[in-house]
Amino acid sequence: MEYVPTIGIEMHCEMKSNSKVFSPAANTYSKHSNTHVSPIDMGLPGVLPTVNKECVRKSIMMASILHCEIPEVLCFDRKNYYYPDLPKGFQITQSHMPIGIHGEIEVPYGESTLKVKIHDIHLEEDSAKMEHLERESLINYNRAGVPLLELVTEPVFHSIDETIAFLEYIRRVYQFTGISDADMKKGQIRCDVNVSINEEDGSLGTKVEVKNVNSFSNIEKVLECEIKRQIQLIDNGKRDEIEQETRRYDEATNSTIRMRSKVDAIDYKYFVEPNIPKIKIDPDWVKEIQDSIIELPLSRRNRYQALGLTSEDIKILLRERTISDYFDECITLGCEAKMASSWITSIILANLKDEESSIEDFKVQPKDLAKLLSKVLDKTISNKQAKEIFDRVLKEDILMEKAIETSDVQISDEAYLDSLVKSIVEAHPSEVEAYKNGRTNLFNFFVGNVMKETKGKANPVLTKEIIEKYLQ
Amino acid sequence: MKSVLLNIHDKQKELDRTFDEIQEHQKNYNSFVTLLEKVPLKEETSSLLSNVCYALKDNYSTKGILTTASSNTLRDYIPPFNSTVYEKLEAAGAICVGKTVLDEFGMGGTGTTGHTGVVRNPFDTSRIAGGSSAGSCAAVASGLVPFAIGSDTGDSVRKPAAYCGIVGYKPTYGMISRWGMLPFASSLDHVGIFTRSVLDAAIVADALKGKDEKDMTTWDSSSIHLQESVENSKDQKYKLFYIKEIVEEENYSNIKENHRQVIENFNAVLEHCQKNGILVEGVSIDKDLLAKIPSVYTCISCAEATSNMSNLTGISFGPRENGSKIDELMTNFRTKNFSPLIKRRFVIGSYVLQSENQEKYFVNAQRVRRLLVEELKKYFQEYDGLILPCSSSIASKIEDAKDMMKKSDDLAILENHMALGNFGGFPSITIPCGKVDGMPIGLNITGNVYEDEKVLSLASRVEEIIEEEV
Structure with missing residues (x-):
């Protein structure tokens, strides 16, 4: 029999916002512990949550990008459990009426695409961060109350590649839209992975959940070893031993380890958060948010493919929204696509790398590059000469127009x-x-x-x- | 009773008197968890509460001042921020004389369960003051201060007010901010006010109300002027209703003498009202539905309480307990510091929220809550307010006071109907209406949400009639 794994993902992503989702404390990454904390984040007696409208706006934006149904009212629930990193003893989340349900998104997969069904996406708050030392544990409340978007897919992936392609793309969408920095180094993305192997009749097998996987490379490893573990059990006639349970990934042994079985599952006793009244979501506001969504990476990719760019160049241009925007502006200004693309991906990005600066602040802006490349295009100058002028602009800190005018390069074309x-x-x-x-x-x-x-x-x-x- | 607040002529004298009497008061009634230092008069503000002494229930956060909720879990907790109520009273220039005793976290109706001991009724110190806002109630009833702040989740302001012969008012849900008020059950919790007249309650509420960006359940009440409406309400024609199932004698088997007197007093008041031009009619509400009030209250309040108080683990605040593991430390803290009565409520709350029970208990309780609220709202279309006695009898003896978890006997509806005001967030006020066996009793008037002006005007009119006639 052929083994087909089925995979579903719960992807938590920390949102970018000025303040936390239910408190006025700053939502900023800080090296110093417990510096961005309000009484609300500490769960002190008598505090009340206030919903951050900017976070709701971004949630509606992401729900729209995922083509989800958006409810008429905004509603939050309490998820109750005791853990030292959860100061209130409950997390405010959206359980019975998430900000988006029944979605679907098309993501690039190789040169083609993949359609992924979304169960729901919801807005919630992050917990505090704990650090366990040998004799004591430390709690950093900076992260408590940071807005989190949890995106839950249907069990729709049947390979590791599909899963990773989806995650990579969603991460890119978060970054392009500015909803999140989605910085994995800062732990802004955390995933729970659900895996099962099909039954002989083709139906879904028993699913196992692996919690709290922090990087895409670890997700790959988790999927590899968990799929292998389950298949081995089946091969040995021990399908019964695949239990519905929660496991965690152990990096040291590159294996998954049981945390608890379904029987011991925590009852979170969800109920509606009484301190946040149900708020009507204005359809005009939703429309306004939807109209403000920028062109997504997939659409850009398709456009670049049509322009005849190489897939290598496309990949580089789509690495960051600012790069892609830079390229698009060059095109608008009349640059030849392939020429602009190769200039950006090789020359400009190489220069950026040297100076660790952003393309938005780069000395040569699209209008400058366009001027330079138009000279190449009408053969006034050669490519080599253009490069010399480009270097002069950077080195001598002069304007592009001036550099072209005063260029004493001979025309030897x-x-x-x-x-x-x-x-x-x-x-x-x-x-x-x-x-x-x-x-x-x-x-x-x-x-x-x-x-x-x-x-x-x-x-x-x-x-x-x-x-x-x-x-x- | 005419306004006390409008008749304080020498504020220095009043301040001196209050602080002269406060130690004796504390000795007699044990109203306070914390007595505050006497301060000199502040600069006079435009508020009627300027330099007026008051007492604050110890479940309102006061920055730098011990705030215990009468619980061992918070016996050394000093908040780093102020509740909005305290902040507003400070801004008005009022002088807080102390933080008052409550039933632990407001969970109780006797005033006997606070960690600093029993609060006594100023009319008879062998009796309870009622709860949970016991200390605040006793402080006003004894004449120590002209007003005090309580909180009301089931009837925690309106019931003790009845037992101590004063006014207890709970405005519409969200009219006064709950920011910084230590919660019991968030969807039922209200800020409440004790005074000796309806007009004074209006004056205090005017100073406290208003939309607060820190409490999303507050609403804009800037067009509501309570004092003004009470003062200008003389000639209005009112129409009240009472619920036959609660006040007619034939609904009770073995009616006790005390209870009979309460009913007789109530009927006498109704007659005087009719005589003075207030129309009063009895309406009938399904007794089975009314009988659910105590269990609906228990279900919802315990569920919300168990969640609201999950922050009390001794980790980020409160006295840290020992334990070899974090779980153990949290368990030890809660086991050691919560009273058994509270734990019982937590067990109930957890039980009704468990996924296998939630539909049957918690969700059904919400449904019945809605049915009851809709039923009352129906009558509020036709009538200006609901009038009922506050309880079946006078304040009980301290030794007879148990944790009155809502029981389902004959008297359960009469004893617990004021929770309807919390279910619907209705404005609701208790006013004194005479005495039985030398102890005060009260009656309650409840109206539709946002109609606080009408409810207070109406209560003021009934107050006047009672003073003239009873």
């Missing part, structure tokens, strides 16, 4: 000079005639015209050779 001379010769038949009849001093008339056209930058030796060729 033979083909260009050839066509220039040809057009001048053709435009002056009587002078050609006179020259051929012995007025040899007219040679300088032609040189003068070439120099006029090229602002004196034509390579004189080459120019003379070409003129001689045409006047023979």
